[in-house]
Amino acid sequence: MNRQLGYSVYLSLIRNGSVSLDDIGNGAPVFLSLHIEEEFDENYSSDILRLCSRLHEKDCRIIADISKKTLEMLGTDVDAIAKKLHLSALRIDYGFSLDEIKEIAKAHKTVLNASTMPLKEMLEVKKDGSIMAMHNFYPRKETGLDEEYFLEVNDALKQNGIEVLSFIPGKIKRGPLFEGLPTLEKQRFSNAYANYAEMIRKYNVDQVYLSEPGIDDKDLERIELLNKEDIITLPVSIDPEYEYLLDRVLSDRVDSPCGLVRVLESREYSRSSGLQIAARNSSERFRGSITIDNSLYKRYCGEVQITKQDFPMDEKVNVIGRIESEYLGILDLIQRGNRFILKKE
Numbered sequence: 001m002n003r004q005l006g007y008s009v010y011l012s013l014i015r016n017g018s019v020s021l022d023d024i025g026n027g028a029p030v031f032l033s034l035h036i037e038e039e040f041d042e043n044y045s046s047d048i049l050r051l052c053s054r055l056h057e058k059d060c061r062i063i064a065d066i067s068k069k070t071l072e073m074l075g076t077d078v079d080a081i082a083k084k085l086h087l088s089a090l091r092i093d094y095g096f097s098l099d100e101i102k103e104i105a106k107a108h109k110t111v112l113n114a115s116t117m118p119l120k121e122m123l124e125v126k127k128d129g130s131i132m133a134m135h136n137f138y139p140r141k142e143t144g145l146d147e148e149y150f151l152e153v154n155d156a157l158k159q160n161g162i163e164v165l166s167f168i169p170g171k172i173k174r175g176p177l178f179e180g181l182p183t184l185e186k187q188r189f190s191n192a193y194a195n196y197a198e199m200i201r202k203y204n205v206d207q208v209y210l211s212e213p214g215i216d217d218k219d220l221e222r223i224e225l226l227n228k229e230d231i232i233t234l235p236v237s238i239d240p241e242y243e244y245l246l247d248r249v250l251s252d253r254v255d256s257p258c259g260l261v262r263v264l265e266s267r268e269y270s271r272s273s274g275l276q277i278a279a280r281n282s283s284e285r286f287r288g289s290i291t292i293d294n295s296l297y298k299r300y301c302g303e304v305q306i307t308k309q310d311f312p313m314d315e316k317v318n319v320i321g322r323i324e325s326e327y328l329g330i331l332d333l334i335q336r337g338n339r340f341i342l343k344k345e
Contacts, residue, residue: 003227004028005196005220006209008167009055010174011039011047019172019213021054030060031134031167031209034074034081035067035093045074049084056086063088063111063134063165068095082108091134098124105129114164115145115183119156126162133157134165137181137211139174144185154204163206168195171214181211191326193219193233197226201333222343232334234306235345238290238321245304246342254337259309261334266292266304277301281319285311288323288331290342308332 006029013019024030032055034048055062064087066078074081082090091111092101098121104110105125112122114133125131135153138144154164168187169180180188184203187195192215199205222233231249238245245266253262277294285291285307293303296316306323308331323331324345334340 003200003207005215005223005227006031006165006207008032008170008209008211008213009051010036010213011044011051012036013174013213014051015047021058023213024055024058024060027059027061029207029209030055030062031065031091031211032062033065034070035065037069040073048074052085052087061088062086063091065091065093067093078104079107089132101125102129105131111165114153114157114166119160122157122162123160126160132163132165132206135167135183137167137183138185139177139179139181141177141179141188142185144182144188147184147186150184150203158204164204165207165209166199166203166205167209167211168192168199170210170212171216172212174212183211190329191219192216193222194327194330196223197232197330197333200226201232225341230339232330232338232340233343234330234334234340235324235327236290236321236342237324237345238342242290242292242320243344246344249339249341251339252334252336256336259307259311261306261308261331261340263304263306267300267302275302277318279315279318282313282315282317283319284313285317285319286322288325288328289319290321290323291317292320294318306331306334 007024008031052062062085064085066081070081071077078090089109089111090104092104101110102125106129109130110125111132111134112125113136115136122131122133135145157164166183167181169182170192173180182188196208199208225231225233251264253264256262277292279294279296287307287309289307291305291307293300294316295301
């Protein structure tokens with residue numbers, strides 16, 4: 001797999017020194033907006049050129065958001081902008097007619113607005129051009145896309161062979177509202193790794209960008225593991241005697257029911273160690289509980305499960321831990337046969 005987390009770069013934050021390009025890995029996808037009016041001044045053209053040159057030196061793949069105002073500020077045409085700024089693709093914003101967009105797409109990889117542009121128009125551009133579709137992000141609370149619409153749009157785009165790009169909020173909230181910049185409203189205040197995993201696994205997004213700077217190292221490591229090895233990380237709290245389950249690659253049985261993750265390897269661990277498990281803490285199994293079958297379950301003793309829904313107490317089943325609450329949504333991304341690891345938070 002060659003998927004990689006994308007980043008958004010803002011000239012204003014580079015200028016004031018609050019973020020550094022050192023935080024962006026070589027070859028990373030980068031989103032850059034070229035029509036933020038508060039950044040426009042007499043040095044804008046030279047500063048943008050310098051910024052893009054530095055990104056190009058890092059082999060970053062730059063998608064730049066352009067409008068007619070961009071052409072005015074940089075004093076040139078679309079072809080010249082793409083060449084001078086080393087752009088991989090142009091995201092077309094306001095001010096361009098459909099015919100103009102078609103002409104741009106004939107010469108350049110063109111990114112259309114997945115959140116607002118009708119599919120019919122996208123397909124017209126696609127006839128003679130090369131396109132992708134990138135969703136908006138939404139600074140104001142309560143205005144982000146809802147899940148139903150997001151899925152509907154993405155499904156239609158994918159059925160027509162169009163790549164889908166979207167955003168998740170970063171750690172450093174960007175002004176003027178400082179309320180996150182999500183594509184999906186439900187992800188506005190959620191964990192970056194959980195958001196990323198949902199975008200890739202649940203919503204069928206091809207490329208995800210942080211819409212603002214900053215991500216915890218542990219979340220970045222988990223994203224890289226998902227991208228490189230297709231392994232989901234489940235952050236957990238777990239009883240010390242069962243920490244042997246941590247940091248191992250585990251898998252969900254291919255015949256697991258929809259309400260449970262049945263850990264394929266767990267009974268083998270139990271057999272090989274001769275583990276005898278006394279009945280203890282056989283409490284109600286709420287969604288996200290990690291359980292192990294005790295000796296009362298006879299030959300099932302040692303089987304580890306993770307509950308995707310609530311189950312009643314069973315004296316033959318011990319509750320030994322749980323998925324951390326902010327990551328519960330990731331649990332639904334584990335499907336039959338998928339690999340995952342349990343990680344102490």
